[in-house]
Amino acid sequence: MDNPPERRHPLSAREREILLWSCRGKTYAEIALITGLSNASIKTYLDQARYKLNVVNLIQACAVAVAEGIFSRNDIMAEQDRQAADRAAETAASDPASTPQPPQTRRLDRRRRPE
Numbered sequence: 001m002d003n004p005p006e007r008r009h010p011l012s013a014r015e016r017e018i019l020l021w022s023c024r025g026k027t028y029a030e031i032a033l034i035t036g037l038s039n040a041s042i043k044t045y046l047d048q049a050r051y052k053l054n055v056v057n058l059i060q061a062c063a064v065a066v067a068e069g070i071f072s073r074n075d076i077m078a079e080q081d082r083q084a085a086d087r088a089a090e091t092a093a094s095d096p097a098s099t100p101q102p103p104q105t106r107r108l109d110r111r112r113r114p115e
Helices: 013-023 028-035 038-052 059-067 077-096
Strands: none
Touching: 013 028, 013 059, 013 077, 028 038, 038 059
């Protein structure tokens, strides 16, 4: 059986830019303010990106973009999130006791105990 041809980032530069902002959690209105485009243009660019990536929603588009190497996870992380993650990693490396531990649970025995 023939393998399908490998897809080479079919997105235009503008589609990648708009999709990246969306993957970072920005709304259509926020992306419009950042890029100076209208909400309708943002919707059109994201619709085209979803069509070209053969997905039905933005969550899938972000996952496919990372899987195909269009974006890296670091591209998607906002600078603030990246700094917070770095600080947490430094804290955990310097003081393992400060790493949050899962709560210990105990099994409740529902059998009646002899009196």
